[in-house]
Amino acid sequence: MTKWTIDTLRALDRKYAAVGVHLHQRPFRAATDIFGAAFSMGVGGNPEVKKIMTAYEEMIPEVNSSWPGMGIGLVAAVDQVRKVTVPVIFGEVTLQIWRALGFTNDREWWSWCREDQLIAAETSFAYADVHDLTNGLSELRGGVGADLELWQMATSNLADAANNLPTAFSVDSVLQPICMTIELSLKAALVRNGADPNSFKGPAGHDLGKLTDRLSAETPHCDDARIREVVGHMPPYVASRYKPAGLSRLDVVRLALGAQFVAAATVRRFSERDLAAEMESGGWPAPRPPQFPA
Numbered sequence: 001m002t003k004w005t006i007d008t009l010r011a012l013d014r015k016y017a018a019v020g021v022h023l024h025q026r027p028f029r030a031a032t033d034i035f036g037a038a039f040s041m042g043v044g045g046n047p048e049v050k051k052i053m054t055a056y057e058e059m060i061p062e063v064n065s066s067w068p069g070m071g072i073g074l075v076a077a078v079d080q081v082r083k084v085t086v087p088v089i090f091g092e093v094t095l096q097i098w099r100a101l102g103f104t105n106d107r108e109w110w111s112w113c114r115e116d117q118l119i120a121a122e123t124s125f126a127y128a129d130v131h132d133l134t135n136g137l138s139e140l141r142g143g144v145g146a147d148l149e150l151w152q153m154a155t156s157n158l159a160d161a162a163n164n165l166p167t168a169f170s171v172d173s174v175l176q177p178i179c180m181t182i183e184l185s186l187k188a189a190l191v192r193n194g195a196d197p198n199s200f201k202g203p204a205g206h207d208l209g210k211l212t213d214r215l216s217a218e219t220p221h222c223d224d225a226r227i228r229e230v231v232g233h234m235p236p237y238v239a240s241r242y243k244p245a246g247l248s249r250l251d252v253v254r255l256a257l258g259a260q261f262v263a264a265a266t267v268r269r270f271s272e273r274d275l276a277a278e279m280e281s282g283g284w285p286a287p288r289p290p291q292f293p294a
């Protein structure tokens with residue numbers, strides 16, 4: 001039997017950190033490294049494998065909360081934010097919003113939505129956005145490469161906002177990843193449509209309004225009016241880096257959801273994934289609630 005201790009796992013963790021192994025991958029990686037050719041899982045597998053993975057999870061609990069799934073986004077009930085991890089789905093699965101959002105049952109979701117139909121509709125469409133974004137990107141293979149890199153950076157910034165907002169005391173620093181999510185998504189869509197990735201240099205490359213107008217002119221889409229609305233509510237991009245923008249937590253949460261919508265809208269015009277349109281085609285949760293209620 002292969003010998004291992006908690007010190008074995010600590011040494012492996014330092015090794016994994018040095019070479020950039022993601023947290024959620026480390027328990028499985030440790031089991032394979034410790035047992036080598038003797039590694040196996042499933043019926044008849046080595047029971048020590050489960051012990052190693054459990055011990056690793058107890059040593060570093062973050063391995064269970066860092067799994068990115070297909071992608072990460074957010075939903076909100078007023079200014080209460082919930083991080084959403086879109087699962088990897090195999091086969092045909094009937095979508096249940098409460099389950100997709102990580103709730104135990106529909107009653108728990110309804111309670112979190114404060115038993116409010118409008119809030120429940122907002123969470124439904126917010127999930128549709130992150131679903132269309134992450135699953136749509138999985139379809140967009142090929143291209144020039146730079147488009148997917150820009151979208152990858154956009155979704156990374158969105159994940160930063162989703163990770164920080166649920167418990168953030170000060171929300172001022174969250175504005176930058178929100179702005180970056182929008183800017184990078186708009187540029188990714190333009191590059192996907194044929195723009196030179198080097199054509200965004202200078203101040204114009206940070207002008208979200210001009211990027212929006214250019215995208216709308218080149219590849220019109222039904223989401224364009226709402227994109228303009230979101231961009232129109234964004235605070236001064238550069239100024240918000242150096243001093244507070246004076247926005248409430250609720251303001252920033254709505255901007256984060258707006259950025260998530262923009263990112264999804266840039267992908268929807270190139271992919272076949274459009275859960276948001278499906279929701280709009282029937283009864284409740286349609287019509288989609290306004291992004292910035294009066």
